Amino acid sequence: YNHVYGKGKWKDFDPKDLLLTYNALKVLEARYLLKDPNTLRYIETPQMMFRRVAKYLASVELKYGKSESEVKALEEKFYEIMSNLRFLPNTPTLMNSGTRLGILSACFVIPVRDSMTTPEGDGIYDALRAMALVHQQGGGTGFDFSELRPKGDVVASTAGVASGPVSFMKIFDVSTDVVKQGGKRRGANMGVMHVWHAEIEDFINSKSGKLKDVQLQNFNISVGVYDYFMEKVERGEEVPLITPRKTRIPGTDHDYYINKARNYMSEEWVQEEILNELEEKGGAVWLDESKIITVDEALAIAEKEGAIIRWINARSLFEEIVKSAWDSGDPGLLFIDEINRRHPVWYLGKINATNPCGEEPLLPWESCNLGSINLEKFVKETENGKYIDWDGLAETIKYAVRLLDNVIDANKYPLKQIEQATKNTRKVGLGVMGLARMLIRLGIPYDSVDAIYLSYQVAKFIYYHAFKTSIELAKEKGSFPAYDPLRYHDIWESARPFEYLLEVTKVEGKPSEYVRKLTAIVDKLDFSELKAERIKYGLRNSTVVSVAPTGTISIIAGTSSSIEPLFALAFIRNVAVGKFMEIDPLFLEYLRKYELDNPEVVKKVAETGTVGENMFMPATIRKLFRTAHEVPPEFHLLHQAAWQQWNDSGTSKTINLRSEEPPETVERVYLMAWKLGVKGITVYRDKSKSQQVIYFGIKK
Ligand code: UDP
Incomplete structure (x- = not known):
């Protein structure tokens, strides 16, 4: 210039x-x-x-x-x-940085208690207000609606009948529509209901069948499930549906028995301290000679209290969930036990919900700010071959985590409850984008064992360095206030080995020499040393990593989104002044290499958006450029599971399915997801909604 x-x-x-x-x-x-x-x-x-x-x-x-x-x-x-x-x-x-509007975070979870308003500000209409304030400035909100009594239940104060959680969700939905008119971006919501709730069937079907594309359009919905429930599904046994209406047990501070029954708390993560605390609080006997009472014993008590509305076969309830998800993409599942088992600061309470896209399981009132590393930028090519710039990556992680930690101080919080909860745990979420393009640049197909291995190793490297940075920050500026060095759970202790992931999905093969060499540096990381440092110096942030969808920031960075495969290689975009053919620049680079970059070829590709079936394309291109619907569901899941092992929050991922996949595929995916130890799961079958945002190939 x-x-x-x-x-x-x-x-x-x-x-x-x-x-x-x-x-x-x-x-x-x-x-x-x-x-x-x-x-x-x-x-x-x-x-x-x-x-x-x-x-x-x-x-x-x-x-x-x-x-x-x-x-x-x-x-x-x-x-x-x-x-x-x-x-x-x-x-x-x-x-919003440096402007009058000051919300800098994308993720919020707001509690909803079973009351119109409460002095603490967590009643239904308090939550609605909090939601509006967050949406106005571009944040997304998640809610667990399970505490609301089911429709038809009694309302003592008015001697009336409750209208139920789904009816209240509609109000949140309309309010989201109204606020979006004046806001900076569309507000997004996650609505959660736990599987024990008496209104669960209405919830499951609230966005499918004739309500598809009609109701709750500003919500993703997820059913909170427990290991207890999933085991009952496998055995085809009955589970109770419960009303959460408070039926206080005399002599207790809270209806702990009912809580326990409805949460099907799994023994492993109910640590001794929680149990002691429960005992102190009102004599609810949780321990039977230092043993937790069984779920069945707890259920017997719930039954006596009149909290069980009816029993239902777990398998048929699960099939309803599957059918609905196959039909419309909703509901997804949240694995509540896994979320809490691997929550580093589990001692602060139970997590019941996530933000809209699932990457942030949060305690009530917590918020989290995210940021993502563009993996594509760290692939280097020399005459001697391709390699990953690990030093550059570590350096970027260091400043990225520092920047995200500063966001917590720079943030202007819309409510004091949000400020308190957020500053207590100082959660930040460093994620990634450009994985698909990194893989293509390295010559590794997304649906290969090598790709899964690479995901696993890169995730481990990022976690290590993000965590290390947070320790360094604690040395300088102090730990997050709720840090407890002894109770803090180091998530690497519960990371599943790579081989386990292949075993569950029955995918055969071993990582090649090439990918092992590329990532050999990761095998040298010493996590036990990290633990010693954490105990000695403290930790600045209770979580450091989170894999977000990066819907918009990946466009700004000009790379593929999050850990997703490419969606389409070429497509036709209709805009006001005409039709334009858009082609993926990396794909174009490859076409050039093979001297195939002529308009005829590109037009042909744009018709379907893919080349997998195109016999005129060189095999290398066909393998490397497999798009979201060509990738088998197992490989979608494997990438999600690989990233989740080295992630102290959640991993946002859509398991894209071809439109002709039967409901059985959704069932298989949901069951496998539970075994793989992901925290949540969402499927989307192509063309299952009328208003799909992006179509691949020519817009039909
Ligand atoms: N989000 C939202 N509205 C939107 C998109 C995103 O509220 O239209 C929130 C939501 O909590 C989501 C999070 O932002 O889970 C991160 O989304 P993404 O990574 O796509 O956001 P980006 O930073 O790329 O805009």
């Missing part, structure tokens, strides 16, 4: 803006770049946006005693990892 525009003429123009694709610029222009509210003229370029975020988040450190020049140096580092597109924080951080 110097020779085009003259030296120094364009000093405000930063060549780093040229890293951005056309689509990235369109997205930034539409929502992210700041405008003057009076003239509506843009007042920043993309680089100015990265600068704004870097400056704002670095400035937090003045409070921790850093000097002006140290803060400036950090600002440069933050700016560098963002402007090079190696790392991007989640949308609210990009949009």
Whole structure:
């Protein structure tokens, strides 16, 4: 440009803006770049946006005693990892940093108690208000509606009849629609109901059949299931449906028996301290000679209390869930036992819900801010072959975690409960994007054992370094307030080995020499040393990792989203001024290599979006560029399970299925998911909804 525009003429123009694709610029222009509210003229370029975020988040450190020049140096580092597109924080951080609106986090879980309003601010209409405040600024909210009594149940204060959780969810849904008109982005919700709830069948069908594409359109819904329930499914036995209406047991602070019965608490994660506490609180006898009472014993008590509405066969309930998910994609499942078993700060209470896309299981009122590393940027090619730039990755992780930790201090919280809960645990979620493209660049097909191994190893590396950074931050700035060095659960102690994942999915094969060599550095990481350091120095954040969908930030970074395979290689986009053919740039690179980049070939690919069946394509291209619907469900699941093993929060993933897959496939996937130790599962069968956002190939 110097020779085009003259030296120094364009000093405000930063060549780093040229890293951005056309689509990235369109997205930034539409929502992210700041405008003057009076003239509506843009007042920043993309680089100015990265600068704004870097400056704002670095400035937090003045409070921790850093000097002006140290803060400036950090600002440069933050700016560098963002402007090079190696790392991007989640949308609210990009949009709101340094502006009057100050919510910087994407994920929230809001409690809903069985009351219109409560003095603590967690009744139904309190939750509705909290939701509106979060949506207004671009955050997503999750709710567990299981505490609300089922429809038809009594309402003592009015001598009336309860309308039930699904009816209240409709109000949350309409409110989301209304707020989205004025907000910065569409509000998203997760609605959870646990499987023991008396209204569970209405919930399961609330978005399917004739209600598909009609009801609860701003909600993803998930059924909270327990190991106890899944075992009953396998055996075809009966389970109770329960009303959570408080039927206080005299002499207890809380109806613990009913809680226990309805939560089917599995023995392993009910630690002794919880049990002692329960005993202290009101004489509810949980221990029978230091043993937990069995679920059956607890159920007998619930029955006596009149809390059991009826019994249902677990298998048929599960089939209803499967049928509905096959029909419309909803509901997904949340594995509540797994979530709590692997929750590092389990001693703070039980997690019952996640944010909208499932990557953040959170305690009531907690929020979490996310950010993702662009894996594609760390593939290097030399004459001697391809390799992964592990040093560069470790360096990026270090600044990314620091930046995310600063977000907690820079955040302006909409409610004091959210501020308190968030600052108590200081959860941050470092995730990834561009996995599919990293694999293609390394020449590894997404649906191969090598790819799963690579996921497993990269996830382990990221977890190690993110955790290490959090220890370093604790040395400098102190641990999160709820840190308890002895009770904190180190999740690597419960990570399943790689071979186990293949065993469950019955996928055969071994990782090749090539991928073992590529990732050999990971085998040298010493987690026991990490544990010793954590105990000695503390920990800044109770969770450090989370795999988010990266729906928009992956467009800004110009890479594939999250850990998903490519969706389509070429497609036709209808816009106001006409039809455009869009082609995946990496795919185009490969076509060029094989001298196949002519319009005829591209047009042919755009008709289906895929090349898997295209016999005229070289085999390498056909294998490397398998898209979401060509990848067998087992491999979708395996990637999710591999990332989940090295993740202290959740892993967002959609198991994309071909439209002709039968309900049995959904059933198989749901059962396998439980055994693989993922925290939740969502399927989506192609064309199962009328308003699908993206179609692959030509838009039909
Ligand atoms: N989210 C939301 N509305 C949206 C998209 C996302 O509230 O339209 C929230 C939701 O909690 C989701 C999280 O943001 O789970 C992260 O989504 P994603 O990674 O796609 O966000 P990005 O940072 O890429 O915009």
